[in-house]
Amino acid sequence: MxxxxxxxxxxxxxxxxxxxxxxxxxxxxxxxxxxxxxxxxxxxxxxxxxxxxxxxxxxxxxxxxxxxxxxxxxxxxxxxxxxxxxxxxxxxxYARSGQGESALATELRPILQHLALESGETVNLAIAGAQYVDLIDQIDGRYLLGARNWVGTPVPYHASALGKIFMAFGVTEIPVGRLEKRTPFTITSHESLSAELAQVRTRGFATIVDELEEGLTAIALPLFDGAHRVIAAISVSGPTSRLSGGTVNEIVEMMIKAIGQPGEAGAA
The missing domain is CATH 1.10.10.10 (Winged helix-like DNA-binding domain superfamily/Winged helix DNA-binding domain)
Structure with a gap:
């Protein structure tokens, strides 16, 4: 034993x-x-x-x-x-705490809150990341349908309104190689994307309709600093069923009033 x-x-x-x-x-x-x-x-x-x-x-x-x-x-x-x-x-x-992104989000949060209240839709603030659009703040609108937390989610440049802003205004280059087809409506041709970005530069804002997710529409405008450099972008997004036709133009006008004319130092 x-x-x-x-x-x-x-x-x-x-x-x-x-x-x-x-x-x-x-x-x-x-x-x-x-x-x-x-x-x-x-x-x-x-x-x-x-x-x-x-x-x-x-x-x-x-x-x-x-x-x-x-x-x-x-x-x-x-x-x-x-x-x-x-x-x-x-x-x-944790990486953002104490960094410039946090300060930028704090400074611009009243604008995001105003747009979310006025439009009723989700409003996001983003900066250009190394590989994907970096969404750093979000204010949800009054509608439950379409609400989703995008902060921290990897969002491809070519399939997002925010990403189109950064590419159109030279903050980042058009991705090299295959463009991921997120939906049947995603732009996957480099020629088509270049043409789209030229339109974005001309009109001063970018849109997507069902390109990132089917049923999702978004409108984005650039934010410039005092040296006329794009430092960030703001978007309003919601279900395509709500954001169509004249509604898009109305939201563009809301955004212009809130952040300043495209091309101006709207973030100042």
């Missing part, structure tokens, strides 16, 4: 000893994956996929997938429609 008890105790000790390094190793690996995802936004500019991360860190793909899922559940990372990984809402929220 004593021999059996001693053997059991030895086995228990060994199992416990082996478990601790495994837990620590999992944390180390998850941390390394998170760092790679954060670094991808400033290095290659291409968000990594599971296979890339597994290869980079010499891990089985199944292990990599489990660790990424754990990070995703905690809001530390998020994956886009292509399966690529980006910093999650928790990371972006």
């Amino acid at each position: 004593a021999s059996t008890s001693a053997k059991s105790a030895t086995s228990f000790t060994a199992a416990t000893t082996n478990a601790s390094p495994t837990g620590a190793q999992a944390i180390d690996r998850a941390g390394a994956l998170l760092v790679s995802i954060l670094d991808s936004g400033t290095a290659s500019g291409r968000p990594p996929h599971v296979a890339t991360l597994a290869r980079t860190h010499d891990l089985p793909k199944s292990t990599t997938s489990r660790l990424l899922s754990a990070l995703e559940r905690q809001g530390l990372i998020q994956r886009d429609r292509d399966g690529a990984f980006h910093p999650g809402p928790v990371i972006t929220r």
Whole structure:
């Protein structure tokens, strides 16, 4: 009996000893994956996929997938429609604290609130990100239909009104390579996109109709600084069933009155 008890105790000790390094190793690996995802936004500019991360860190793909899922559940990372990984809402929220984006959002929030109240629709503030439009603030309108939190969501430039503003006014270039087809109405031709951006520059505002999501329409205007540089963009968005025809023109007029004529230092 004593021999059996001693053997059991030895086995228990060994199992416990082996478990601790495994837990620590999992944390180390998850941390390394998170760092790679954060670094991808400033290095290659291409968000990594599971296979890339597994290869980079010499891990089985199944292990990599489990660790990424754990990070995703905690809001530390998020994956886009292509399966690529980006910093999650928790990371972006803390990254913005104390930075210029937070100050800009605070300064412009009264304008967003005014537009949301007057239009009844969702209003967003965005800046140009490395790979996607970076939505940094949102005020929801009075309608429940169409309300969604876009802050922290990777939004492609070519399929969004905000993105068209940044491309049209030279803040960022037209994406190279294939343009993702988000809906049957997404512009996927570089020639068609260039023509669209020329119109945006001429009229001073951008629109999308069912291009990012079917049933979603958005209107965006640029915000200029004192040196006539586009520093941000504001959009009003809602269901296409509500934002059509003359309603779009009415909202453009609301936005112009709220932020100033396109081409002026509306953010000042």
